[in-house]
Amino acid sequence: MIKASIIGASGYTGIELIRLLLKHPDVEISSIISSSNRDIPIEKTNPQFKKILNLTFKEFDADLIKEADVVFCALPHGVSQEYVKLAYDLGKVVIDLSSDFRYKDLARYSKDYGEHKYTNLISESSYGLCEIYREEIKSSKIIGNPGCYPTSAILGLAPLLKKKLVQKDSIIIDSKSGVSGAGKKSDFAYSFCEVDENFKAYGVAKHRHTSEIEEKCSFLYGETLNISFTPHLLPVKRGILSTIYATLTKNLDKNDLIEIYKQFYKDEFFIRIYEDGLPELKYVTGTNFVDIGLEVDRKTNRVIVISCIDNLIKGAAGQAIQNMNIKFSLNEKTGLVMAGEYF
Amino acid sequence: MIKASIIGASGYTGIELIRLLLKHPDVEISSIISSSNRDIPIEKTNPQFKKILNLTFKEFDADLIKEADVVFCALPHGVSQEYVKLAYDLGKVVIDLSSDFRYKDLARYSKDYGEHKYTNLISESSYGLCEIYREEIKSSKIIGNPGCYPTSAILGLAPLLKKKLVQKDSIIIDSKSGVSGAGKKSDFAYSFCEVDENFKAYGVAKHRHTSEIEEKCSFLYGETLNISFTPHLLPVKRGILSTIYATLTKNLDKNDLIEIYKQFYKDEFFIRIYEDGLPELKYVTGTNFVDIGLEVDRKTNRVIVISCIDNLIKGAAGQAIQNMNIKFSLNEKTGLVMAGEYF
């Protein structure tokens, strides 16, 4: 059994990691670390775990890390790198769910997140977008788990980018996310009476996930790309749907592109390409799937890609486990095959 | 592997049965039967099953039943008994999710549901409320899976009734259910614009689940009970919370009653008693648990019990699987242990 320790275990991502790891046949959760909930049994703070998990939140202690094989850091950026460093120095596999190890270009990172203290660790890290970076992940000790918006956007665009089927500066990503993406907060902006029956854009032309998307898309395209990215807040708990626009460089129709996507992702279990119809948010919520559909607008020569994920699973905890599976040479699907509840 | 056939597989309960059976290590779904969707692959009607389940809905055919070990009937009452009879005659274990085999007193049944055509089968059937009727279930070939409201109400009341701790005619059950309880329908009353931001009572003083609740509660109490039951429609997809009022016959406080409940359900994995706090709907949605808490109102000498279930799981598909586990001598928890998504 792989022993897993979760640091920052009481946030939404931490709790989702726990819920998913409980279904994993090869993992034992060795410790759940949360200073704000230290010494409280998880069934008190999260009664959904009553009779399911008999663990108590612990204050951080290096000994808890020592006894683990894999460490998941579900902490805010900046804070996270301290614990990543520590776990790395103890020789552990570290999967970091913050933005601290997502970037190769630290100038991009610093602009959005401030100075990085452990720049020498960047070369030891890989970007944990499994379908694209599987080989790098296998050989890294630190995995920077991707952001939720970037996961939906990059995977939705990858076949087009890799084959340069779209014009360089034509990409627009209009994303809509459920509220859990904001994390566990008492913030008034996320109170029920504010969010219910509402909808809004936020961070327009300045959201920090833009640089992460641009770095990875540029890499796939082979040139530096500037991308417009607009996130919106949906009145739902979970899920991201990204509507992606790009101008085609060739005269391709829907069937051509579907074939290209199917070929590109032919070995990827977690990518589902829609030949007919388009994905909807609820088809993926509760799962690790990325559902992708598309249409071509002849008149404007644009492709419109719809890419859906569950922000807490493929966009966070599920992809983290997928990364762990890769790293520990398990079948990548282990513990992650499930149909969503839907209703 | 137990081979399972589901008749009426395309409704909400049928789909939930499929989703849950996919997690069951000892079951193989041998056929999914739905005349309205015949010959359509399930991934077309329900894309959440893409890459998860490669089955096609079939028209009913006795041969499909013959190759199964267990038959789940998820059909409307009246229609259901025809298929139950047929499967029974073929020697199969039949778990019927309609109301056709829930009653012992057919006068009660007929008053609410019309004439029963196979009255001789009643003696072959048991009421599938696992925690109360486990022994009868083991020795029956037909199991009448309980209604969703009755499951939440009876299990919430059982310890009080069995020990006659409440006055005979004092019981009031005020229940609130999510919309999936109404089944898969195009009915205008269940359209989004009608239900969203709304709340209403329905079937007041005449809902058909009243007679099912009364029959089973009377049996537990040892006298015929008249009970007030009021269902309400919540603007949520799933879950039932019942607020149950009864006047105590003895001077008991909260701790006394909690102790009695804990003792009564001490061997029941799926019953969770709250010593502190009270259950909320989201603690159980997505699970087979029944969460029960209570308070005593000294001033009025009433106990107020809060009982929560997921109407589609413990109130339908999950309990059906629990019944199958009992019937096939599996560990009762098999395939049914999971924490809810919560957010």
Next chain:
Amino acid sequence: MIKASIIGASGYTGIELIRLLLKHPDVEISSIISSSNRDIPIEKTNPQFKKILNLTFKEFDADLIKEADVVFCALPHGVSQEYVKLAYDLGKVVIDLSSDFRYKDLARYSKDYGEHKYTNLISESSYGLCEIYREEIKSSKIIGNPGCYPTSAILGLAPLLKKKLVQKDSIIIDSKSGVSGAGKKSDFAYSFCEVDENFKAYGVAKHRHTSEIEEKCSFLYGETLNISFTPHLLPVKRGILSTIYATLTKNLDKNDLIEIYKQFYKDEFFIRIYEDGLPELKYVTGTNFVDIGLEVDRKTNRVIVISCIDNLIKGAAGQAIQNMNIKFSLNEKTGLVMAGEYF
């Protein structure tokens, strides 16, 4: 024009008062007072008022009260009485939306809310439940605007109580409220991810509105009543639906009772009695109406009353304006006649 000043104008009740007063033809809002938002134009904090209201929140200042004819206090209890006293001493009509002037029996008040500092003002005050206390309201300078739950409960019960048609200790009030009833808060318990798709009871057997309900119902009944009251939190923004149970003392059927209710409320514009069907939450949200329907359960001899209000309107701001209309001898309906948006 009546000049109105609102103290505590930035909370949910304060904002709703402003929104409703803008529709009132005889009122001019002279000041909106909120220390936490002082000197901020309301269109900045609440953009829904852009181009509608050109006012700026002010810090409290007695001069603002002096220039007003009526003062609405939308402050927390305890704090509120200080401002009520001050406005009263300045000779103003004061409508207090806190619990500070709702009680006649200060022992009840103190038990739930702590000591009252201005006990001598109680005799100057009346309980602002317009349909029942209209005459007292006309002759008082301080009006204690009723709580939201009590408004729905007392008006739903009044005809039964006044005529002693129900057994003394048989009354149970099972109420369900939208989230705005909790007020404007950054409390985690009211965050979207907690409330959405959830439902729960709270304050069971100890909610403070119980004593307010009991005092007023006892007064109507002519004897001291003990009542069970259970509030629940609905995942909707606004509205209260109370399901009220009581055992009848006489053999009355639905039609008899409907007739009694219609007679009792025959001059009350804001009370709508349902002869057929039952009210639903959305029929009243956005309005000052109280919608009441009922059924009789022959078997148990109970009446089940459904009483619906908008917690922010008839349960707070609307009733406050209705009280103002009474006090200033305006037609009681002025500014308060509107159909709800419904969808």
Next chain:
Amino acid sequence: MIKASIIGASGYTGIELIRLLLKHPDVEISSIISSSNRDIPIEKTNPQFKKILNLTFKEFDADLIKEADVVFCALPHGVSQEYVKLAYDLGKVVIDLSSDFRYKDLARYSKDYGEHKYTNLISESSYGLCEIYREEIKSSKIIGNPGCYPTSAILGLAPLLKKKLVQKDSIIIDSKSGVSGAGKKSDFAYSFCEVDENFKAYGVAKHRHTSEIEEKCSFLYGETLNISFTPHLLPVKRGILSTIYATLTKNLDKNDLIEIYKQFYKDEFFIRIYEDGLPELKYVTGTNFVDIGLEVDRKTNRVIVISCIDNLIKGAAGQAIQNMNIKFSLNEKTGLVMAGEYF
């Protein structure tokens, strides 16, 4: 008093027209016509009108039109033109809420909606987008009330188009609408369990509102434009938020553009330009306002415009009344000034 008759009065738009006209000081509703609800009092089908409106749905009869001054047609396209013709022939002002009189180019109309039977009436009609076509409206007897999506899109783009500040083929409109936009339907796709917690795009690259948007935007721009338009279904009852992307032709920053918008709409009461922040859906729901904000993305030289309306008010019934006000030389704001409920 202007006498108004509403044909198709029982749909969502018809009901909203009734609700709004009740607030209009110069209008009396002379008849509400709905064959499916004929002879049923509106308070039976829509209890929110109890005590508010004492009218009964009527079967269509030309006499009902004769006694009206203005006729609102809230019928499906194709059917609507028959009644428009009839009312026009009777000399009435007709405001048609279908798509039948929105187009000048009947080739566009026919492609999306089929053949038009009264092509000679097109020249008698004007497009009822008040802020842009006020003069034409004044002199037309038939007003084609704009679609909901086109209203949000065209008004969001008009200043940019009129001044040719954006590149011809760069416009992308990503719109998100509440469910009431689909009309009153028993369609399974709009059932609560399908829509709740879900989100999806639909009609991608083929929605019929595209041609309406293109015709009007081309007119404003002075050249034929091809525009990408993607509608999405939000799990809310009402409101449309459009996120509009376009590439700037000049080096303009946010302040420049805000100034241009403010200038362009300086006399328009119902347009609210956001200098700081961006509009959210709830700021406009329940109102006739169009709230517009924008950001400029330097890196990509794109402007991102956020344009919000209430689809049933400014997107349908409210704009219809605004058109009536224009046509009858009333103050355009009459009956339409209100702040939204927000919570």
